[in-house]
Amino acid sequence: MKTAMVTGASSGIGLAICKKLIAMNYRVYGLARDFSKTKFDHAEFKTLACDVANSKQLEQCVDRIFESEGKLDVLVNNAGVGFFAPHEEIKIKDIERLVQTNLQAPIILTRLVLRKLKQSEGFVIN
Numbered sequence: 001m002k003t004a005m006v007t008g009a010s011s012g013i014g015l016a017i018c019k020k021l022i023a024m025n026y027r028v029y030g031l032a033r034d035f036s037k038t039k040f041d042h043a044e045f046k047t048l049a050c051d052v053a054n055s056k057q058l059e060q061c062v063d064r065i066f067e068s069e070g071k072l073d074v075l076v077n078n079a080g081v082g083f084f085a086p087h088e089e090i091k092i093k094d095i096e097r098l099v100q101t102n103l104q105a106p107i108i109l110t111r112l113v114l115r116k117l118k119q120s121e122g123f124v125i126n
Contacts, residue, residue, distance in 0.1 A: 001025060001026065001027050001044075002025065002026045002027070002073040002074070002120075003026065003027050003028075003029070003065070003069045003071060003072050003073050003074075004018075004021045004026045004027070004028045004029070004072075004073060004074035004075070004076065005028075005029045005030075005031065005061075005062075005065060005072060005074070005075050005076070005109075005113070006018050006021070006028060006029070006030050006031065006076040006078055007031045007032070007050075007052050007076065007077055007078050007079035007105070007106075007109070008031075008032060008052075008078040008079030008080065009028075009030025009031055009032050009047070009078070010030070010032035010033075010034060010035050010037070010038045010047075011032075011037070011038060013078060014030070014032070014076075014078040014079065015030075015038065015040060017076055017078060018030050018040070018045055019040065019042075021074070022042055022044050022045060026044070026073070026074070027044045027046065027069070028044060028045050028046065029046045029047075029048055029061075029065050030045060030046065030047050030048065031048050031050040031052060031061055031079070032047070032049070032050070032079070033049065033050070033051050034049065035047045035049065046068075048061045048064065048065075052079045052100075052101055052105035052109070053097060053100035053101045053104070053105060055104075055105075055108050058105065058108055058109055058112065059112060062109070062112045062113060066116065071116055071119065071120050072113050072116045072117055072120060072122060073117070073120045073122040073123075074122055074123060074124075074125070075109065075110065075113050075117065075122070075123075075124045075125070076124075076125045077105070077106035077109060077110070077124065077125070077126045078125075079101060079105065080101060080102050081097060081098055081101045081102065082098070083095075083098060106126055110124055
């Protein structure tokens with residue numbers, strides 16, 4: 001069975017990607033800050049509470065997946081945030097959160113799993 005990791009997996013596009021991968025015979029590790037409102041339960045859907053803006057939490061989640069699976073075939077960097085206002089009105093802390101979630105997290109996560117993806121001839125979807 002192939003293994004995938006999907007960020008932003010608790011709802012929306014991320015959850016839909018998880019369901020599709022499971023239908024394609026993947027074991028899916030879904031990362032999100034909160035799964036309390038997620039109404040999907042499947043034996044091959046493994047949820048990991050993780051704030052992708054926190055690099056230590058990302059490392060811990062990757063370590064858990066590699067301890068369990070020893071490999072990774074697909075990484076889907078789906079998590080994202082947006083703040084919609086004129087640029088001069090967006091709070092600095094919101095800009096920092098946006099950069100951490102939308103730019104820094106995918107770069108760090110890809111770096112953390114790239115060696116295993118190369119071994120499995122896997123791929124990244126951003």
